[in-house]
Amino acid sequence: MKKIPWLIILLVFLIPLLTSQVQASLQIWPGKLTISMPEGYPTERIRYLIQATNPYTYSVNASARVENPDVQQLTTNYSYIPDISWVTVEPKTLYLPANSSSHFEVFLDIPKSEQPNYYNTSWETWVIISSDTPAGDTGGLVFQVELAVKLFIHTPQGEQGPTAGIFFVFIGVIITSGVIYILLKHRRKNIPEK
Amino acid sequence: MGCRKNTYKLVDKRDIKKILFAWLVSMLWLSVLTPMVLADETSISVTFDPDGVIDIDVTPKTYDFGSIQPGAWSNTTANYFTIYNNGTLSMDTQFKTNATTDSTNLTLDADGSPGLDSYSFQTNGLDTDGYITAAYAVEQDTGITAGTNKVCGLCLNMGSSISQNWTSQRTTIYLQGSVS
Numbered sequence A: 001m002k003k004i005p006w007l008i009i010l011l012v013f014l015i016p017l018l019t020s021q022v023q024a025s026l027q028i029w030p031g032k033l034t035i036s037m038p039e040g041y042p043t044e045r046i047r048y049l050i051q052a053t054n055p056y057t058y059s060v061n062a063s064a065r066v067e068n069p070d071v072q073q074l075t076t077n078y079s080y081i082p083d084i085s086w087v088t089v090e091p092k093t094l095y096l097p098a099n100s101s102s103h104f105e106v107f108l109d110i111p112k113s114e115q116p117n118y119y120n121t122s123w124e125t126w127v128i129i130s131s132d133t134p135a136g137d138t139g140g141l142v143f144q145v146e147l148a149v150k151l152f153i154h155t156p157q158g159e160q161g162p163t164a165g166i167f168f169v170f171i172g173v174i175i176t177s178g179v180i181y182i183l184l185k186h187r188r189k190n191i192p193e194k
Numbered sequence B: 001m002g003c004r005k006n007t008y009k010l011v012d013k014r015d016i017k018k019i020l021f022a023w024l025v026s027m028l029w030l031s032v033l034t035p036m037v038l039a040d041e042t043s044i045s046v047t048f049d050p051d052g053v054i055d056i057d058v059t060p061k062t063y064d065f066g067s068i069q070p071g072a073w074s075n076t077t078a079n080y081f082t083i084y085n086n087g088t089l090s091m092d093t094q095f096k097t098n099a100t101t102d103s104t105n106l107t108l109d110a111d112g113s114p115g116l117d118s119y120s121f122q123t124n125g126l127d128t129d130g131y132i133t134a135a136y137a138v139e140q141d142t143g144i145t146a147g148t149n150k151v152c153g154l155c156l157n158m159g160s161s162i163s164q165n166w167t168s169q170r171t172t173i174y175l176q177g178s179v180s
Helices: A003-023 A163-190 B013-037
Strands: A027-029 A032-036 A046-054 A060-067 A087-090 A093-096 A100-108 A122-131 A141-154 B045-047 B056-059 B073-075 B081-085 B091-097 B118-124 B141-144 B149-158 B171-179
Touching (some): A032 A046, A046 A060, A046 A093, A046 A122, A060 A087, A087 A122, A093 A100, A141 B056, B056 B171, B141 B149
Parallel strands (some): A032 A141, A141 B171
Antiparallel strands (some): A027 A046, A046 A100, A060 A093, A060 A122, A087 A100, A122 A141, B056 B081, B073 B149, B081 B149, B091 B141, B091 B171, B118 B149
16 A cells, blocks of 8 residues: 555656657757848858757657748748758758757858859848657557748849959069069168178 | 186177067067968858747647548648747748658649549648648748747648559658757
8 A cells, every 4th residue: 555655656757758759759959040141142052951850769760851932921022042952961861869960061062153143142041940759550540740841042242353352362472472572672782791 | 827718698688689670579479470371271250040949849740531522622620730839930831742652552642633543632721822742842931920920721632533443542641850
């Protein structure tokens, strides 16, 4: 009979643990990210990480894909990215052991030939992440949860050519060379001939 | 005959000043020009606004509508499903479903008027209830606050006629969560 109170206490602690596990899903960070290029298009593709955490006590495979939202879900003042293949996610499927975290890599690669066509524009696309969490074998209806990471991209305001940089380098080299030349000439005068 | 030794200053004070001046000019230009010359790596900015974790789930994840006659409805209770926002940000949710059942025997009718060998799903209890389509469309629920949940039900409308008595069918409904 003395065991019954202990059993009740044990159950009180166990039930919340079990139920919270049912309510947990993949945890994704960040939920929304904005990439801006204030200094012009970068020479290399842009790379960013999305962290996926598996809170389950069993391993899951998380998969990711890039997808444009429905036009009704598009944020005001944003448009679709002209070519969705410019955004890629690697790996497509990520193995997450129990209670672990790992990363998807998101790449943005706007072809150089296309860059001059897209200054001062704002795009929105989504990275959709889902897991193969077992839903159970019974029932004609099965739910699958997906999480959307909103990706906003702001292209550069305008072309920023290297002309100014080259000009300043040229002027700098001339001034420095002139100073060194004058110095050396003056120094030779101070050395008496034998 | 002693050798006369030529003595001269190799570098006088004025020379030192000029060397210092040349060095300063060089350094000045170097500091100005280095970022321009090495401007190959254009910086980008990445911001998170709002910053936080997203985590949406629904329970239970299955439901059995049982045997349904043509033209009939089969509904869950109004609060059968619970959508949990376990993240730290306010979330919107959208629903979509496969265009057919897994066996492809039955076809989804997204308008709510299923005919031969077709069916429709309708949400019940969300901000914007409607027929579930095969692609994500309008948000069914907006602004589910972090740490809270929302209950809803689902209604299945079987087509007006069937070509045969189909065996059990199975399909998937996708629940997508995105930051509000």
